[in-house]
Amino acid sequence: MADRYQRFSNSGVGRVLVKRLGLPNPTPLRRHRPGDPALDGPVLLGAAPGGRLVDQVAGVCAAAGTEVVTSPAGAHGALVFDATGVRRVEQLRALYDFFNPVLRSLGTCGRVVVLGTPPERIADAEEQVAQRALEGFVRSVGKELVCGATAQLVYVEPGAEGDIASTLRFLLSGKSAYVDAQVIRIGVLGGNAAEPDDWASPLAGKVALVTGASRGIGAAIAEVLARDGAHVVALDVPAQGDGLAEVANRVGGSALQLDITAADAPARLSDHLRTRHGGVDIVVHNAGITRDKKLANMKDPAWDAVLSVNLASQLRVNAALLDGVLRDGGRIIGVSSIAGIAGNTGQTNYATSKAGVIGMVNAYAPVVGRGITVNAVAPGFIETKMTAAVPLVIREAGRRMNSLAQGGLPVDVAETIAWYANPASGAVTGNVVRVCGQSLLGP
Amino acid sequence: MADRYQRFSNSGVGRVLVKRLGLPNPTPLRRHRPGDPALDGPVLLGAAPGGRLVDQVAGVCAAAGTEVVTSPAGAHGALVFDATGVRRVEQLRALYDFFNPVLRSLGTCGRVVVLGTPPERIADAEEQVAQRALEGFVRSVGKELVCGATAQLVYVEPGAEGDIASTLRFLLSGKSAYVDAQVIRIGVLGGNAAEPDDWASPLAGKVALVTGASRGIGAAIAEVLARDGAHVVALDVPAQGDGLAEVANRVGGSALQLDITAADAPARLSDHLRTRHGGVDIVVHNAGITRDKKLANMKDPAWDAVLSVNLASQLRVNAALLDGVLRDGGRIIGVSSIAGIAGNTGQTNYATSKAGVIGMVNAYAPVVGRGITVNAVAPGFIETKMTAAVPLVIREAGRRMNSLAQGGLPVDVAETIAWYANPASGAVTGNVVRVCGQSLLGP
Numbered sequence: 001m002a003d004r005y006q007r008f009s010n011s012g013v014g015r016v017l018v019k020r021l022g023l024p025n026p027t028p029l030r031r032h033r034p035g036d037p038a039l040d041g042p043v044l045l046g047a048a049p050g051g052r053l054v055d056q057v058a059g060v061c062a063a064a065g066t067e068v069v070t071s072p073a074g075a076h077g078a079l080v081f082d083a084t085g086v087r088r089v090e091q092l093r094a095l096y097d098f099f100n101p102v103l104r105s106l107g108t109c110g111r112v113v114v115l116g117t118p119p120e121r122i123a124d125a126e127e128q129v130a131q132r133a134l135e136g137f138v139r140s141v142g143k144e145l146v147c148g149a150t151a152q153l154v155y156v157e158p159g160a161e162g163d164i165a166s167t168l169r170f171l172l173s174g175k176s177a178y179v180d181a182q183v184i185r186i187g188v189l190g191g192n193a194a195e196p197d198d199w200a201s202p203l204a205g206k207v208a209l210v211t212g213a214s215r216g217i218g219a220a221i222a223e224v225l226a227r228d229g230a231h232v233v234a235l236d237v238p239a240q241g242d243g244l245a246e247v248a249n250r251v252g253g254s255a256l257q258l259d260i261t262a263a264d265a266p267a268r269l270s271d272h273l274r275t276r277h278g279g280v281d282i283v284v285h286n287a288g289i290t291r292d293k294k295l296a297n298m299k300d301p302a303w304d305a306v307l308s309v310n311l312a313s314q315l316r317v318n319a320a321l322l323d324g325v326l327r328d329g330g331r332i333i334g335v336s337s338i339a340g341i342a343g344n345t346g347q348t349n350y351a352t353s354k355a356g357v358i359g360m361v362n363a364y365a366p367v368v369g370r371g372i373t374v375n376a377v378a379p380g381f382i383e384t385k386m387t388a389a390v391p392l393v394i395r396e397a398g399r400r401m402n403s404l405a406q407g408g409l410p411v412d413v414a415e416t417i418a419w420y421a422n423p424a425s426g427a428v429t430g431n432v433v434r435v436c437g438q439s440l441l442g443p
Numbered sequence: 444m445a446d447r448y449q450r451f452s453n454s455g456v457g458r459v460l461v462k463r464l465g466l467p468n469p470t471p472l473r474r475h476r477p478g479d480p481a482l483d484g485p486v487l488l489g490a491a492p493g494g495r496l497v498d499q500v501a502g503v504c505a506a507a508g509t510e511v512v513t514s515p516a517g518a519h520g521a522l523v524f525d526a527t528g529v530r531r532v533e534q535l536r537a538l539y540d541f542f543n544p545v546l547r548s549l550g551t552c553g554r555v556v557v558l559g560t561p562p563e564r565i566a567d568a569e570e571q572v573a574q575r576a577l578e579g580f581v582r583s584v585g586k587e588l589v590c591g592a593t594a595q596l597v598y599v600e601p602g603a604e605g606d607i608a609s610t611l612r613f614l615l616s617g618k619s620a621y622v623d624a625q626v627i628r629i630g631v632l633g634g635n636a637a638e639p640d641d642w643a644s645p646l647a648g649k650v651a652l653v654t655g656a657s658r659g660i661g662a663a664i665a666e667v668l669a670r671d672g673a674h675v676v677a678l679d680v681p682a683q684g685d686g687l688a689e690v691a692n693r694v695g696g697s698a699l700q701l702d703i704t705a706a707d708a709p710a711r712l713s714d715h716l717r718t719r720h721g722g723v724d725i726v727v728h729n730a731g732i733t734r735d736k737k738l739a740n741m742k743d744p745a746w747d748a749v750l751s752v753n754l755a756s757q758l759r760v761n762a763a764l765l766d767g768v769l770r771d772g773g774r775i776i777g778v779s780s781i782a783g784i785a786g787n788t789g790q791t792n793y794a795t796s797k798a799g800v801i802g803m804v805n806a807y808a809p810v811v812g813r814g815i816t817v818n819a820v821a822p823g824f825i826e827t828k829m830t831a832a833v834p835l836v837i838r839e840a841g842r843r844m845n846s847l848a849q850g851g852l853p854v855d856v857a858e859t860i861a862w863y864a865n866p867a868s869g870a871v872t873g874n875v876v877r878v879c880g881q882s883l884l885g886p
Binding site (some may be wrong): 089090092093095096097099100103104119120122125126128129130131132133134135136137138139140141142143144181183294295296298300303304307311312315339340341342343344345346347348349350351352353354355356358359360362363364367440441442443 | 532533535536538539540542543546547562563565568569571572573574575576577578579580581582583584585586587624626737738739741743746747750754755758782783784785786787788789790791792793794795796797798799801802803805806807810883884885886
C-alpha cells in the first residue's frame with residue numbers, strides 16, 4: 001500500500017538517511033481490518049467543567065469494548081476532551097491543562113478528538129467566541145502531532161448528545177486514517193441516529209448506488225459499502241463495462257451501464273432502482289472527470305463536459321431519486337475535492353463543479369427532510385492511476401504537503417463515505433469532510 | 444519596498460536567470476498613492492443574462508472617473524463579471540464565454556471581479572448550487588493569473604445593489620494589492636452605505652482607536668486611517684512609549700499608553716475616548732503577541748499571555764465601548780491570521796486566539812445593531828520586523844507560497860482595514876478577508 005519513498009524511508013538504511021537529511025518520514029498508517037476492535041485504546045477522557053458529553057463518550061467506548069481511563073499516566077491510543085463546558089475565553093486554558101502533559105503519551109496513529117458546541121447555535125457572544133476558538137487549537141495540534149496521529153474537532157448540537165456513536169467510532173478507528181484536522185458538525189440539521197444491530201454490518205439490507213464504480217475510488221467505495229452489508233448497484237459508462245462487471249461481481253452487487261449525462265438517464269436510473277430493488281438507500285455521486293487546461297487555453301467542450309458529469313447530471317439524478325425512489329432515512333453523498341475548496345491552476349472547470357458539490361450539500365441538507373442526510377467528502381492527494389500519471393515533482397509535492405507526509409488511499413475516501421452511510425449517522429448532515437491528511441492547501 | 448530576492452529577480456541579470464531556472468518571478472505590485480485614480484481602467488464589464496448589478500457597476504466606475512468598455516478588444520485594467528443571473532448549472536458557461544477570450548488582455552496588476560448572490564440567501568436549490576460554484580472558479584482563476592493580477596468573488600445580497608461602491612473601488616484599486624482570491628459578502632447582515640463627501644478623505648471627522656500602534660502593522664494602520672481623514676488614537680503598552688509617540692505625532696493623532704490586559708483598562712479607555720473625543724467611531728484590535736512553542740513544551744504563562752492580549756482583553760474592551768462609547772455606524776475591526784484559519788505548528792495558543800477573533804466577528808456582526816459593522820482581516824506573510832526574524836528557509840517559503848510569489852506589506856493590511864472603516868462600507872459586515880496574496884495555506 002505504501003508508496004516507493006515511504007517503503008524506502010521505513011527501511012533500515014532509509015530510516016538513517018531520512019533522519020540525517022531531515023526528509024519527511026511518513027508513518028505507515030493504521031487502517032481498519034474486519035475483526036479489528038472498533039476503537040483502539042485506551043482512551044484518556046477529560047473535560048472542562050460543565051461539559052455535557054463525558055457520559056456519552058464513556059458509553060460509546062464501553063459499547064465498543066474500549067478501555068477509558070481518566071489518569072494521565074501511561075500510554076494512550078486516544079485523547080478525547082469534552083470542551084462543551086468552555087463558555088469564557090479564560091476557560092480555554094482547560095485545553096492547555098489537559099493536553100500539555102499528555103501529548104507525548106499518544107501512541108503511533110493515535111487520535112485527538114475535541115468536542116464542542118456549534119458556535120452558530122450559541123446565543124452568548126463570549127461562549128460563541130470561545131467555542132469558535134477551538135478550531136484554531138485543533139488545526140494547530142494536527143500540525144504538531146507526529147507518527148500518523150490525527151486531531152479532529154466535533155461540534156455536537158445540544159440535544160444531539162446521543163447521536164455521537166458512529167462519528168466517535170469512525171474517528172477513533174483506523175477507518176479515519178487519512179482524515180485529519182477536520183471540523184464535523186452533528187445534529188445541527190439532522191434527525192436522530194439509529195444504532196445498527198451489528199456494527200460490523202451496519203448497512204445490512206440497504207441498497208447503495210455508486211456512480212463511477214468501475215475503478216479507483218469508486219471501486220473502493222463499492223467494496224467498503226458491500227463489506228458493511230449493502231447491496232451495491234455499481235454504475236459506470238458502457239465503455240467501462242468490463243471493469244464495472246468485475247467490481248460488481250467482486251462485491252456481490254449488480255452492474256448498471258449508464259451515461260448519467262444522457263437526457264433519459266435519471267428516469268432510467270429511477271426505473272431500474274425501483275423495479276429491481278424497490279428503491280435505494282444510499283446514493284454516492286462519485287463519477288467525475290477532469291479536462292485540465294488553463295482557462296485562456298480551454299476549449300468549450302472541456303468546460304461543458306466537466307460541468308455536466310460532475311455537477312449538472314448529479315442534480316438531475318437527485319431530483320429524480322428524491323421523487324419517491326430514495327427511501328426515508330436515505331443518504332446523498334457527494335465527492336468534492338480540495339480543488340473545489342482551494343481552487344487549482346488548470347482546473348477552473350473542475351473546481352467550479354466541485355465547489356458546486358459543496359453548494360449541493362448546503363442547499364439540500366436543511367430542506368430535504370424524511371431523515372435523509374446530505375454530505376460530501378473532499379479528497380486531497382489519493383494514490384490512484386490518475387495521480388500516478390501526474391509528473392513526479394508535482395506528485396511528490398502533493399503527497400508530502402500534508403501533516404501525514406503521504407498520499408491517502410481510495411479506501412480512506414470510501415471509509416469516510418461509509419461513516420456517512422451508517423444508520424447511526426442520522427444526525428450527521430450538511431458536512432464536507434476533507435480526506436487529505438491535513439493538506440497544507442486551503443482556501 | 445521589495446524584498447531582496449524580488450529586487451534581484453526584477454534586475455537585468457536576475458530576470459534571465461529566474462526565467463532559465465524556473466524560479467518565482469514576483470511582479471512589483473501596484474499600490475495606491477494619494478492622487479491616483481480610485482480605479483484603474485478601462486474596465487471590461489460583462490454579465491450573464493438576468494444580472495442585476497451591471498448598472499450599479501457602471502455607475503460606480505463613472506463616479507470614480509473610470510472608463511467602462513463592453514467590447515473585448517484591446518487591453519483591460521479589470522474584468523468585471525456580473526454572475527447574479529446564473530441560476531442553473533448550465534448557465535455557469537457564461538463565465539467561460541466571458542473570461543476565456545479576454546484573460547490574456549488583462550494588464551499587469553489587473554483585476555478580476557466576479558459578482559454573485561450569497562448562496563445562503565437563495566431558496567432555489569440549483570441556483571444556490573450554481574452561485575456556490577463561483578467560488579471554485581474564482582479561486583482557480585486567482586491561481587492562473589500572472590503579473591500581480593488578482594481575482595475576487597463578491598456576493599451582493601438582493602437589496603444591497605446600491606452598497607457596492609466602497610468595495611468595488613477598493614478591489615479595483617491598488618489598495619487591494621495583496622488581497623487575492625477572497626470571498627466578500629455585502630449586505631447580508633449590514634445596514635446601508637453612506638457615501639463619503641470626499642472619497643480621498645472618507646474618514647474626515649471620525650475618531651479611530653488603533654491598538655498596538657507603535658510599530659509594524661499597527662503603525663501602518665494609524666497612517667492609512669489618518670491619511671483618510673481620521674483622528675487616530677494610537678494605543679500601546681507603556682514600554683513602547685517612544686515608538687508610540689513618534690507614530691502619533693507623525694499621523695497628527697494622539698498617543699495613549701495603556702496595557703489593555705489590565706483589569707481597569709476597558710474603563711480607563713472608555714473614559715479617555717469619551718472625555719477627550721466624545722466617543723469613538725472605529726476600533727481596530729491590532730494589538731497581538733506571539734509566544735511560540737509546541738504545545739507539549741509550552742509553559743502556561745505563554746498560553747495565558749497570548750489568549751489574554753489577543754482575545755480576552757478585546758472582548759472586554761468591546762463590552763465597555765459598546766456601552767455608549769462606540770458611536771452609531773461604528774466599526775469594530777479584528778486582526779486574525781492565517782494561523783487562526785489553518786492552524787500552525789508551535790502556535791496552538793496564537794491560533795486559538797486568532798480563531799477566536801473570527802468567532803468575535805461571527806458572534807457580534809448579526810446582533811450588534813446601531814449600524815455598527817464587525818469584520819476582520821487575516822494577514823498572511825507580511826514583511827515586518829517580526830517576519831524578518833524568521834529563519835531564511837521558512838521565511839522564503841512563507842513569502843513565495845502564494846499566487847503573487849511575495850510577501851505583503853503592512854500597508855496592505857491597513858488599506859483593507861480602511862475599506863472596512865469607510866462610511867460607504869455600512870453593508871460590509873461579518874467578513875473575514877485574508878490579506879495573503881492567495882497563500883496556498885488554508886484549513
